[in-house]
Amino acid sequence: MEEVARRLNIDAPRVLVLNAGYQALGIASIRRAVSLVMAGMAEVVEDSGEFLRTPNALYPVPAVIRLGKMVRPRVHKVRLERRNVFKRDGYVCQYCGRPARDLTLDHVLPRSRGGPSTWDNLVAACRPCNHKKADRTPEEAGMKLLREPRRPTQALWLNILEVPREWRGYFRS
Numbered sequence: 001m002e003e004v005a006r007r008l009n010i011d012a013p014r015v016l017v018l019n020a021g022y023q024a025l026g027i028a029s030i031r032r033a034v035s036l037v038m039a040g041m042a043e044v045v046e047d048s049g050e051f052l053r054t055p056n057a058l059y060p061v062p063a064v065i066r067l068g069k070m071v072r073p074r075v076h077k078v079r080l081e082r083r084n085v086f087k088r089d090g091y092v093c094q095y096c097g098r099p100a101r102d103l104t105l106d107h108v109l110p111r112s113r114g115g116p117s118t119w120d121n122l123v124a125a126c127r128p129c130n131h132k133k134a135d136r137t138p139e140e141a142g143m144k145l146l147r148e149p150r151r152p153t154q155a156l157w158l159n160i161l162e163v164p165r166e167w168r169g170y171f172r173s
């Protein structure tokens with residue numbers, strides 16, 4: 001038991017929260033999830049296999065909980081920022097497909113030509129590709145995007161993040 005009682009960051013968002021109808025609502029911290037369960041407002045659907053140590057007991061950490069009542073799902077908007085574009089693009093250059101440590105943001109239609117900073121005009125690009133493309137469109141530069149950039153939906157977002165095994169099955173692709 002000692003071994004499984006690892007130090008956990010209980011404020012990390014780690015627990016999938018389902019609506020009463022088993023619809024994925026969002027992700028809660030361990031602290032929030034456990035308190036919802038303890039307050040009788042949610043039930044544990046899947047355990048994570050990890051334990052939270054309290055002075056007198058080991059408390060199993062849920063991987064998935066289900067709320068007792070239906071709540072209206074909040075539409076979750078992913079913020080348009082650099083690191084989220086990289087995350088959406090799986091941390092690989094959208095031109096050569098290689099993962100890069102020092103990714104850059106590329107405006108597909110260059111900023112100098114009026115290209116906006118929007119989800120569908122920003123992609124992750126490695127430095128060599130960004131340099132090669134310069135102030136040209138992909139067509140002009142003879143470069144092809146791996147896929148068309150889009151605003152990520154919440155479901156897509158959860159697919160990109162590492163979804164724990166216990167969560168799969170609650171998302172339709």
Ligand SMILES: [Zn+2]
Nearest residue numbers: 093096126129
């Ligand atoms: Zn590249």
